[in-house]
Amino acid sequence: MDGERAVEAGADAPVFPVGGGELGDLIRAFDWSNTSLGPIEAWPQSLKTATDIVLQSPLPLVMLWGSDGIMIYNDPYSVFAGQRHPGLLGSKVLEGWPEVADFNAEVMRVGLAGGTLSFKDQELTLYRSNVPEQVWMDLNYGPVMDEGGKPAGVLAIVVETTGVIEAERRRAAAEAKVRQSEERFRALINATSDVVYRMSPDWTEMRQLDGRGFLADTETPSVAWLDEYLFAEDQAEILGAVNEAIEKKDVFQLEHRLRRVDGSIGWTLSRAIPLAAEDGEIAEWFGAASDITARRQAEEHLRLVINELNHRVKNNLAMIQAIGAQTFRNTEDIAKAQASFTARLQALAKANDLLTDEHWVDASLQEAIRSALQPHRPDNRARCVVEGPSVRLSAKTAISLSMAFHELATNAVKYGAWSNDIGAVSVTWRVDETDDARRLMLEWRESGGPTVQPPKRRGFGSRLVERGLAAELDGEVHMSFDPAGLACRVDALLREPNDG
Amino acid sequence: MTKSLRILVVEDEMTIALLIEDMLTEMGHEVVALAMRLQPALVHAQTADIDFAILDINLDGKQSFPVADILTSRGVPFTFASGYGSTGLGEAYTHHHVVRKPFQAQDLEHAIELAA
Numbered sequence: 326m327d328g329e330r331a332v333e334a335g336a337d338a339p340v341f342p343v344g345g346g347e348l349g350d351l352i353r354a355f356d357w358s359n360t361s362l363g364p365i366e367a368w369p370q371s372l373k374t375a376t377d378i379v380l381q382s383p384l385p386l387v388m389l390w391g392s393d394g395i396m397i398y399n400d401p402y403s404v405f406a407g408q409r410h411p412g413l414l415g416s417k418v419l420e421g422w423p424e425v426a427d428f429n430a431e432v433m434r435v436g437l438a439g440g441t442l443s444f445k446d447q448e449l450t451l452y453r454s455n456v457p458e459q460v461w462m463d464l465n466y467g468p469v470m471d472e473g474g475k476p477a478g479v480l481a482i483v484v485e486t487t488g489v490i491e492a493e494r495r496r497a498a499a500e501a502k503v504r505q506s507e508e509r510f511r512a513l514i515n516a517t518s519d520v521v522y523r524m525s526p527d528w529t530e531m532r533q534l535d536g537r538g539f540l541a542d543t544e545t546p547s548v549a550w551l552d553e554y555l556f557a558e559d560q561a562e563i564l565g566a567v568n569e570a571i572e573k574k575d576v577f578q579l580e581h582r583l584r585r586v587d588g589s590i591g592w593t594l595s596r597a598i599p600l601a602a603e604d605g606e607i608a609e610w611f612g613a614a615s616d617i618t619a620r621r622q623a624e625e626h627l628r629l630v631i632n633e634l635n636h637r638v639k640n641n642l643a644m645i646q647a648i649g650a651q652t653f654r655n656t657e658d659i660a661k662a663q664a665s666f667t668a669r670l671q672a673l674a675k676a677n678d679l680l681t682d683e684h685w686v687d688a689s690l691q692e693a694i695r696s697a698l699q700p701h702r703p704d705n706r707a708r709c710v711v712e713g714p715s716v717r718l719s720a721k722t723a724i725s726l727s728m729a730f731h732e733l734a735t736n737a738v739k740y741g742a743w744s745n746d747i748g749a750v751s752v753t754w755r756v757d758e759t760d761d762a763r764r765l766m767l768e769w770r771e772s773g774g775p776t777v778q779p780p781k782r783r784g785f786g787s788r789l790v791e792r793g794l795a796a797e798l799d800g801e802v803h804m805s806f807d808p809a810g811l812a813c814r815v816d817a818l819l820r821e822p823n824d825g
Numbered sequence: 826m827t828k829s830l831r832i833l834v835v836e837d838e839m840t841i842a843l844l845i846e847d848m849l850t851e852m853g854h855e856v857v858a859l860a861m862r863l864q865p866a867l868v869h870a871q872t873a874d875i876d877f878a879i880l881d882i883n884l885d886g887k888q889s890f891p892v893a894d895i896l897t898s899r900g901v902p903f904t905f906a907s908g909y910g911s912t913g914l915g916e917a918y919t920h921h922h923v924v925r926k927p928f929q930a931q932d933l934e935h936a937i938e939l940a941a
Contacts (some may be wrong), residue, residue, distance in 0.1 A: 636908045640838055640841070640926065642926070642927045643838065643841050643844075644838055644841055645927075646844065647838075647843065647844030650844055651844065654847075719885055719886075720885075721837055721838070728839060728840065785843075788843060789839065789840070792843065792846075792859070793842065793843055794839065796839070796865075799864070799865045
């Protein structure tokens with residue numbers, strides 16, 4: 326009877342539902358008699374009207390009708406449903422979405438009791454294409470009344486916000502990464518002892534420099550940086566390297582001198598990289614400069630030492646040549662001359678030892694004399710007295726003095742106070758200080774030896790002492806052949822070692 | 826060598842200074858002044874009556890170029906003597922004659938002939 330009437334109605338009226346896209350077709354074709362809704366021709370008007378509202382909405386809508394929540398939805402919802410569509414149509418909501426059955430059971434309970442529910446960015450795990458998917462949705466539920474004014478179904482607006490949420494999360498993660506990177510960068514800047522600087526693209530302006538106590542700080546952009554940090558004579562070379570880096574848009578790296586915060590000369594290894602703007606042009610240069618002053622000073626010192634060593638080796642060869650020439654000239658007794666030559670070389674070697682021990686800087690007068698006399702002096706301490714205040718000598722003066730005292734000592738052993746068993750040598754000195762000068766007054770005095778006779782011919786030894794030592798000390802050296810014992814007096818202006 | 830020259834010797838190594846003095850004396854020259862440090866060398870260069878000078882470049886850590894400057898201004902010819910060779914010469918004297926240590930009497934003689 327009802328069926329006939331529907332057919333009759335269909336003859337002069339459009340078939341329900343009208344339109345509604347793909348879902349409209351599916352709903353018209355669906356056999357609803359197997360559901361609790363019964364055949365579509367027998368649906369109450371309230372259900373039909375609600376179905377029309379669902380089908381005509383541009384928002385994804387789903388309606389859950391009856392106590393078991395039979396699902397009727399529209400095309401936008403079918404997109405959201407993925408592979409569940411079209412199986413969801415006409416199915417019970419708890420069976421259609423078993424993974425969120427608890428959630429939907431609560432929705433049905435509240436909705437059919439006349440209540441509404443709203444969820445913003447509700448997180449759910451759905452199996453739309455047989456794999457778990459984390460999704461977020463804005464969900465709004467409200468009851469749909471039947472002809473008797475009682476809730477018969479629940480209408481749901483389902484807007485998936487997963488894309489928005491994921492974009493938001495990506496942005497937050499990216500921000501956190503940037504923040505972390507910035508923190509690391511700040512930590513690096515704090516941890517490093519390097520000077521950090523920023524330059525304008527063409528290096529005319531220094532934007533900032535954190536001097537770390539090595540250089541003066543530049544806190545606001547300045548074009549005066551060149552003269553502030555670099556010495557005029559170095560600027561051309563440094564700017565050359567800078568311009569090359571700008572041209573190649575490549576790393577600037579150079580070891581160069583600069584003016585330290587205290588105004589003194591320092592050395593740095595400076596390295597800067599170009600930071601590119603979005604258009605590919607250089608936005609600025611970011612650089613770090615380490616203080617290599619100590620290293621450069623050590624290198625310079627080493628270079629000086631090597632030069633000095635080289636010089637000394639050559640000089641020593643020249644000295645050996647000189648000693649040889651002097652020892653062997655006019656000699657009749659070759660064996661004696663050889664012994665004397667060897668003794669002089671030993672004295673020279675000992676003098677050099679003295680300086681090696683003292684790092685070739687300076688030596689003490691006391692040490693120079695003791696070391697020169699040591700190979701020649703008798704064991705009896707009373708026969709060799711060396712006394713005087715502490716005096717520092719330059720390396721060169723120490724060697725000359727050693728050589729001269731070697732000559733005096735050998736002479737004493739051969740002819741003087743140390744040639745018998747009782748004679749003695751005393752070497753004493755004092756320093757006379759006046760307002761503007763210090764004078765060294767030194768005396769070598771022999772006693773108790775054989776009666777002294779003036780030599781017939783002045784040999785190398787006495788020339789070395791009288792002429793050589795006098796010139797070395799820029800003073801007076803006088804030998805007197807007193808019959809009671811040889812005396813040698815030195816009167817010389819004392820200079821600080823290396824003071825000319 | 827027929828002419829006897831009056832020579833200033835500036836050499837900071839005592840034994841070498843005496844050797845140079847002997848060499849020059851044997852050649853018939855006279856060493857009128859011997860200086861081993863910069864200060865006395867400057868005084869002699871200014872005041873001594875000399876025809877020629879032999880200058881060690883390094884005088885106990887100090888370079889003898891100021892002495893060379895005085896000699897140049899006085900028109901006194903000179904030669905350098907050095908263990909450094911010509912690398913130790915300052916810019917102004919790059920091309921000046923240097924006798925390398927150790928040297929022989931004839932090297933010195935040659936240098937005197939070249940300069941004097």
